[in-house]
Amino acid sequence: MPAVLEHVYKRYADDVTALADVSFGVMRGELVGLLGPSGCGKSTLLNLIGCIDLPTSGHVYVSGEETSLLKDNELTRLRRDHVGTIFQFFNLLPTLSLAENVAVPLMLARKDGAQSKARVADVLERVGLTDRGSAYPAQVSGGQLQRAAIARAIVHRPAIVLADEPTGNLDSRNGEIVLNLLRELASGGQTIIMATHSREAASMCDRRIHLLDGAIEYTT
Numbered sequence: 001m002p003a004v005l006e007h008v009y010k011r012y013a014d015d016v017t018a019l020a021d022v023s024f025g026v027m028r029g030e031l032v033g034l035l036g037p038s039g040c041g042k043s044t045l046l047n048l049i050g051c052i053d054l055p056t057s058g059h060v061y062v063s064g065e066e067t068s069l070l071k072d073n074e075l076t077r078l079r080r081d082h083v084g085t086i087f088q089f090f091n092l093l094p095t096l097s098l099a100e101n102v103a104v105p106l107m108l109a110r111k112d113g114a115q116s117k118a119r120v121a122d123v124l125e126r127v128g129l130t131d132r133g134s135a136y137p138a139q140v141s142g143g144q145l146q147r148a149a150i151a152r153a154i155v156h157r158p159a160i161v162l163a164d165e166p167t168g169n170l171d172s173r174n175g176e177i178v179l180n181l182l183r184e185l186a187s188g189g190q191t192i193i194m195a196t197h198s199r200e201a202a203s204m205c206d207r208r209i210h211l212l213d214g215a216i217e218y219t220t
């Protein structure tokens, strides 16, 4: 399984328990939704699977490796090679064109120029941005920005794609385009874990994990 959590706890301070005894696994090709009220621990969970943070106790396995046992450089490599992340606010670099933004994960992975160019062209086509690659983030719409952010998250073909409220800043039409793209990625074998407040987004998931106060309340 690409991602497994066993009895995971996350405490930020003595008085903040963001996750309490969370256990679940996500299969290859599965689109899983993380649902629940603000502050229930969705982003915290994504950060643990994304190797941005480590659990206070319990075990998080990403592509079979237990994150807490890795050295910093091994954790960076795991994140870089196996995880792609889509944020609510896109997080594209304003001084780079869309195509250059999309190429960033390949540069970090030190892919050579020709291969990198072909990959970028390929994912831009996939998200319908072939003719906007040379535009800068300030010159495109919110829907186009989010599609570029998705292209960047998948260009290195990560096993796991994390999405934190990916449709939160989009109108319903662009939201639908983004959700369809995520479904397509799952069909291709990638694992998608999406935190969302949106009912439409939740309805597109294979499985929904409902969190309350840092614990799994129920799964549907």
Ligand SMILES: Nc1ncnc2c1ncn2[C@@H]1O[C@H](COP(=O)(O)OP(=O)(O)OP(=O)(O)O)[C@@H](O)[C@H]1O
Pocket: 012, 013, 016, 017, 018, 036, 037, 038, 039, 040, 041, 042, 043, 044, 045, 195
């Ligand atoms: N870096 C941090 N330091 C201290 N407390 C934090 C930190 N990050 C999150 N928290 C706390 O942990 C709890 C869970 O936060 P988290 O961001 O995971 O919630 P969420 O479900 O993503 O909420 P939202 O739907 O608003 O995005 C909250 O009580 C939050 O205030």
Ligand SMILES: [Mg+2]
Pocket: 042, 043, 044, 164, 195
């Ligand atoms: Mg959040």
